[in-house]
Every structure is written in C-alpha cells, then in structure tokens.
Amino acid sequence: MTRVYNFSAGPANLPLSVLEEAQKDLVDYKGCGMSVMEMSHRSKDFQEIIDTAEADLRELLHMPENYRVIFMQGGATAQFAAIPMNLMKKGKADYIQSGNWSKKALGEAKMYGEVNVVASSEDCNYTKVPDVKAMKFSDDADYVYLCENETVYGARFFELPDTGDVPLVSDVSSMFLSEPHDVSKYGLLYGGVQKNIGPAGLAIVIVREDLVTEEVLPGTPSILNYKKNADAGSLMNTPNCWDIYMCGLTFKWLKELGGLEKIKEINERKAKLLYDYLDQSKLFTAAVEPGSRSLMNVPFVTGDADLDAKFVAESAAAGLKSLKGHRSVGGMRASIYNAMPEEGVVALVNFMEKFEKENA
Numbered sequence: 148m149t150r151v152y153n154f155s156a157g158p159a160n161l162p163l164s165v166l167e168e169a170q171k172d173l174v175d176y177k178g179c180g181m182s183v184m185e186m187s188h189r190s191k192d193f194q195e196i197i198d199t200a201e202a203d204l205r206e207l208l209h210m211p212e213n214y215r216v217i218f219m220q221g222g223a224t225a226q227f228a229a230i231p232m233n234l235m236k237k238g239k240a241d242y243i244q245s246g247n248w249s250k251k252a253l254g255e256a257k258m259y260g261e262v263n264v265v266a267s268s269e270d271c272n273y274t275k276v277p278d279v280k281a282m283k284f285s286d287d288a289d290y291v292y293l294c295e296n297e298t299v300y301g302a303r304f305f306e307l308p309d310t311g312d313v314p315l316v317s318d319v320s321s322m323f324l325s326e327p328h329d330v331s332k333y334g335l336l337y338g339g340v341q342k343n344i345g346p347a348g349l350a351i352v353i354v355r356e357d358l359v360t361e362e363v364l365p366g367t368p369s370i371l372n373y374k375k376n377a378d379a380g381s382l383m384n385t386p387n388c389w390d391i392y393m394c395g396l397t398f399k400w401l402k403e404l405g406g407l408e409k410i411k412e413i414n415e416r417k418a419k420l421l422y423d424y425l426d427q428s429k430l431f432t433a434a435v436e437p438g439s440r441s442l443m444n445v446p447f448v449t450g451d452a453d454l455d456a457k458f459v460a461e462s463a464a465a466g467l468k469s470l471k472g473h474r475s476v477g478g479m480r481a482s483i484y485n486a487m488p489e490e491g492v493v494a495l496v497n498f499m500e501k502f503e504k505e506n507a
C-alpha cells in the first residue's frame with residue numbers, strides 16, 4: 148500500500164484509521180453479514196449508525212438542545228437553494244461576498260428573493276475578508292449569510308458579524324469541525340462533508356429549531372424542506388447511508404483525538420509551519436493577508452506561471468499531490484484539513500525549501 152500526501156481541496160484526504168475501519172466493515176458490518184451500502188435505511192443497524200453519528204456530532208460541538216441536525220443530499224450546493232427556500236419568509240436576505248462560494252450562494256438566492264450584498268472583497272480579489280465591524284445589515288432581512296472559510300481563495304473570518312436578532316447563516320464546508328464552532332451564534336450552519344469529514348454528496352445542516360417551520364417558499368420541493376427532513380430524522384427518503392456511516396467514523400476519530408479544541412491546536416500548528424515558511428521565502432508568496440488566512444486552504448504563488456507549473460509537477464512526482472491552485476486563481480493551494488498529518492506539512496515545507504534552492 149502506498150499512501151501519498153493529498154492536498155486536494157475536496158474531495159479530500161480522510162484519516163487513514165477511518166478508511167481502515169471502513170475497510171474492516173466493508174463486506175460484513177459488525178457481523179450482520181452485509182455492508183452498510185446494502186443495508187435497509189429502515190433497519191435497526193442503520194438507525195443506530197445515524198443516531199450515534201448525530202449524538203457524537205452534538206457532543207463534539209457541545210450543541211445546544213434547541214438545534215436540529217439534518218443529513219441532506221446534494222452537497223453544499225443544494226443548500227444554496229434550500230436556505231432561501233426555507234428561511235426567506237419575508238423575501239429578503241443580506242449576503243457577505245468573500246469569495247466564489249458566497250458569490251455562488253447569493254447568485255442562487257436571487258432566484259428566490261431580494262439579495263443585498265452588504266460587503267464584498269471582490270475588489271481585492273478576495274485576499275482578505277471584509278471587515279465585519281463596518282457592515283450595516285438590513286433590519287428586515289430574514290438572515291445574514293456568509294461563507295466562513297472560502298476554500299478557493301483561502302480567506303476566512305476569525306470574527307463573526309453581530310447581526311442582532313437576524314439569524315446568521317454560515318457555510319462552514321471547508322472548516323467543518325476543524326476547530327470548535329459556537330453553534331449558539333448561528334441560526335444555521337452547514338457544510339458539504341467532503342472537505343473535512345467524509346465522502347462527497349452529503350451536507351450536514353445544523354439549524355435552530357424556531358427556524359424550522361411549515362412556512363416555506365411556494366414550490367419548495369419536499370427533498371429540500373427542512374421541516375420535512377428534520378421530522379423524518381433525515382430518513383424522508385433513502386439517505387446516503389454509507390456517507391453518514393463514514394462521517395460517524397470521523398466523529399469517533401475526532402473524539403478519540405481529544406475533540407475540537409485539540410484538533411484546532413494541531414491545525415494551528417500545521418498552518419503556522421506553512422505560513423512561517425512562506426513569509427520568509429524569497430520565491431513563494433502567500434496569497435492571503437495576515438488576519439484573514441485560512442488554517443485549511445493555503446494558496447501561494449511564485450509569480451511566474453511556468454515556475455508554478457514546474458512546482459506542481461515536481462511536487463506531485465515527490466508524492467505531494469493536488470497542489471495545483473483552483474482553475475479560477477492559478478498558482479498553488481495546499482489544503483491541510485484535519486486528516487492531513489503534521490508530517491505531511493513538514494514534507495511539503497521541506498520540498499518547497501529544496502525547490503527554492505534549486506530555482507533561486
């Protein structure tokens with residue numbers, strides 16, 4: 148078996164012990180004679196899998212009782228529509244545009260109601276997030292939306308805006324469970340799981356229960372209706388059972404590691420190693436300004452497209468995979484999610500030092 152260091156932004160690396168546990172269970176889940184992939188979603192075995200996953204998630208997040216957890220299909224992108232359909236009761240929302248994912252989300256929301264872009268960092272090419280203190284929100288908005296960690300540009304919020312009584316909605320896809328999230332600060336937080344938790348295709352939605360109501364926009368399909376999904380315990384139709392099982396294994400892994408406080412410590416250490424190197428390098432530059440730098444997605448450039456391409460090719464040959472930047476940005480991006488071991492970041496920095504010497 149050869150495992151590489153996989154710096155892909157998503158689908159991304161999973162903890163090796165999680166994959167091995169899944170491998171052990173693959174054809175015969177805990178002696179029941181079948182795979183989780185073959186199991187009825189109405190079976191006792193699966194009910195236990197989903198109940199345990201939810202309980203472990205609640206424990207990891209110290210989640211207040213008045214929040215519902217919904218496992219939904221369609222990834223994070225389905226939520227770009229589901230959020231306005233379920234929450235835009237007065238037909239208006241404020242969006243913060245700090246990168247391409249929030250831009251996509253607000254583009255989708257425009258199909259359902261009035262969207263105010265209250266702040267944007269597009270003019271500086273998303274190299275820092277907008278100042279939350281300077282934001283003015285509408286009094287009559289149904290919610291304020293932000294993407295807390297912009298995966299493509301690698302800029303994140305370290306501080307949340309004060310939205311008063313207006314619920315804050317956050318896309319945490321690429322930082323999900325990479326540090327503690329204070330759930331009580333949000334009306335809703337959600338993420339696709341394929342960055343930090345499990346295989347692609349599933350989103351986890353954590354939503355305050357007073358926001359989960361019968362009143363949704365006309366035309367909202369049942370599959371995107373929070374109330375129907377929540378009331379059915381995420382089993383309104385056949386869910387992605389395998390994915391929920393995989394997420395459950397990752398929750399256990401995080402618990403055994405010492406929880407979100409502990410993983411945050413590790414993630415800060417990993418990110419510091421990389422940013423410290425970038426900040427003193429004469430060849431490479433970090434794309435994002437200090438103060439907005441993601442702990443998960445670290446874009447960097449040499450300033451020379453040919454040299455960038457050479458770096459991507461040579462690093463891949465050395466077992467450091469998927470370091471090419473997003474197609475809309477270019478350069479390089481190292482995604483160093485929870486499952487990236489510290490040795491992987493050390494190997495990357497060592498390789499960059501060597502490359503810098505050879506190409507000085």
Ligand SMILES: *Cc1c(COP(=O)(O)O)cnc(C)c1O
Binds near residue numbers: 294319
């Ligand atoms: C990857 C990503 C998405 C899209 O996720 P899908 O599951 O592919 O729909 C949305 N938001 C953020 C922040 C992401 O990183």
